Amino acid sequence: MADTKKNILTYAGLKRYEDELAELKLVKRKEVAQKIKEAREQGDLSENAEYDAAKDEQRDIELRIEELEKLLKNAEVVVEDEVELDKISVGCEVKVYDVEYEEEMDFRIVGSTEANSLQNKISNESPVGKALIGKRVGETVVVETQAGEIEYKVLDIKRVS
Numbered sequence: 001m002a003d004t005k006k007n008i009l010t011y012a013g014l015k016r017y018e019d020e021l022a023e024l025k026l027v028k029r030k031e032v033a034q035k036i037k038e039a040r041e042q043g044d045l046s047e048n049a050e051y052d053a054a055k056d057e058q059r060d061i062e063l064r065i066e067e068l069e070k071l072l073k074n075a076e077v078v079v080e081d082e083v084e085l086d087k088i089s090v091g092c093e094v095k096v097y098d099v100e101y102e103e104e105m106d107f108r109i110v111g112s113t114e115a116n117s118l119q120n121k122i123s124n125e126s127p128v129g130k131a132l133i134g135k136r137v138g139e140t141v142v143v144e145t146q147a148g149e150i151e152y153k154v155l156d157i158k159r160v161s
Helices: 011-040 049-073 127-132
Strands: 007-010 075-078 092-098 103-110 121-123 140-145 148-159
Touching: 007 011, 007 103, 011 049, 011 075, 049 075, 103 127, 121 127, 127 140, 127 148
Parallel strands: 007 075, 103 121
Antiparallel strands: 092 103, 092 148, 140 148
């Protein structure tokens, strides 16, 4: 286990996962235990849908707790205030120009666990993220995607506000 993958997180991502873990441990565990207790009191468990649903929910909660604990144990937090802005790295916001579609786009470079394309948060491990990491304003990257090659010119690198 010496080669455990680090989960790169921004401080906001770390806080969100820690809050979720606390909620699961302190609130959801108790709620589901109460549901199981109430379902048991109804008697016959062989055809008790409430009992089965509560046990399924309990299993899901415990799996998520285990997943979050593992994620946080291997977390490496990127402090956005300390991100160098001369080149692209995890924790910064990047403005790029899509050469083919002649449009500007903003991306936030985050660790893979925080990636969310709907919020323009791209993983440092994605093809676009990998291509952009280490680049400077003015440089152009060509990214090989399923849709073909995309060419981006780096316009600006900012701290996430």
